[in-house]
Amino acid sequence: MSRAAASHPLPGGLLPAACAAHLSQDPGSDDPGWPALAPAELEASRSMRPRRAREFHHGRHCARQALARLGLPALPLPQGEDRAPCWPAGVTGSISHSGSWAIAAVALARDLAGLGLDIEPDDPLPLDVHALVCRPGEARRFDGMGTDPARLLFSAKESLYKCLWPLTGRFLEFSEIELSPAPGGFTARYCGQGAPLKLDRLIGRIGQAHGLVLTAAWIPAAGSG
Ligand SMILES: CC(C)(COP(=O)(O)OP(=O)(O)OC[C@H]1O[C@@H](n2cnc3c(N)ncnc32)[C@H](O)[C@@H]1OP(=O)(O)O)[C@@H](O)C(=O)NCCC(=O)NCCS
Missing domain, CATH: 3.90.470 (Ribosomal Protein L22; Chain A)
Structure with missing residues (x-):
């Protein structure tokens, strides 16, 4: 298991049972232990300032951890023209950051029509x-x-x-x-x-x-x- 895999606990009832989520704090080290971004994600990240690029990478890491909890592979999550993440077909999800924290949650579209x-x-x-x-x-x-x-x-x-x-x-x-x-x-x-x-x-x-x-x-x- 990756050393960055553990999710910080979420408040009870914050999300429905159909959701998988991952909340994490950036350890601040040179190598936070997050797998590299996919080429389609790097395209968006290249134009970002270093702090924002790190936040973006952190959010993608959380999203892949959440997808894994749903039993889904670590697929690329490019940024859409509207800046919202492009989720894999049949999946809905959301990402947020605050300071050193990032969170992502995902669900199957057959369970949730929308998630923020x-x-x-x-x-x-x-x-x-x-x-x-x-x-x-x-x-x-x-x-x-x-x-x-x-x-x-x-x-x-x-x-x-x-x-x-x-x-x-x-x-x-x-x-x-x-x-x-x-x-x-x-x-x-x-x-x-x-x-x-x-x-x-x-x-x-x-x-x-x-x-x-x-x-x-x-x-x-x-x-x-
Ligand atoms: C898009 C927006 C909601 C992001 O919120 P934020 O507090 O600035 O930042 P957060 O860290 O919480 O969220 C950013 C993430 O939201 C996601 N996001 C961006 N645009 C999005 C959109 N249009 N729809 C859904 N998700 C979006 C992305 O995953 C982004 O992170 P990433 O670029 O690293 O992938 C906000 O900047 C915005 O444009 N708001 C529009 C006005 C509004 O909120 N009105 C409320 C009226 S009810």
């Missing part, structure tokens, strides 16, 4: 972006969850966006989505001026661990258990 993940430092979101991220009165509903409500909303909306983008190709402003607390996480409602967007099947979860806030959003596949 986000990790953030578990500290207050700068005040100057609150009005951009939070709708009036929205943050108050997330008081008492042990994390700055604005940070929670930022992360949860990023997860939701990553879940929906591959399904809709639709850009969303933070103000177009309103979140409400639900057991273990959140529900979402579209409240923008654009074409209606039904979000009643989207499931959102929130957790805290390792100094991070972690959020996930997914949509069960039609007909899945």
Whole structure:
């Protein structure tokens, strides 16, 4: 087993049972023990600054560890023109980074139609972006969850966006989505001026661990258990 193979534990219930995930912290050493990127991945990474290239490599490593947990091979995961990862046929997934941390989760498309993940430092979101991220009165509903409500909303909306983008190709402003607390996480409602967007099947979860806030959003596949 590779010395980089162990996943840090995730908060219970953050992801559905159909998901496999890998959360890891960059050891900071010259050789972090991650297998080399595939040529199709290197193409994207070559134009990145060193720190970003390392973050990209870390995320790909997490994704392959997660794929292995699903019993799938370590296939290349190129970056799409929209910058989202190109997952193998029949797979849905998501990647996120924060500082030295990276996480990836994957599931079979027959189980989940969409999946989004986000990790953030578990500290207050700068005040100057609150009005951009939070709708009036929205943050108050997330008081008492042990994390700055604005940070929670930022992360949860990023997860939701990553879940929906591959399904809709639709850009969303933070103000177009309103979140409400639900057991273990959140529900979402579209409240923008654009074409209606039904979000009643989207499931959102929130957790805290390792100094991070972690959020996930997914949509069960039609007909899945
Ligand atoms: C794409 C975006 C969500 C990334 O979030 P981030 O907090 O900046 O960064 P993270 O580390 O959490 O996530 C980056 C990863 O997201 C993935 N990603 C990038 N674009 C994506 C997209 N359009 N759809 C799904 N996943 C995407 C990639 O895997 C990327 O990492 P990689 O390039 O190393 O593979 C964000 O930059 C963005 O463009 N947001 C659009 C506006 C928005 O979020 N609106 C919310 C309204 S509800």
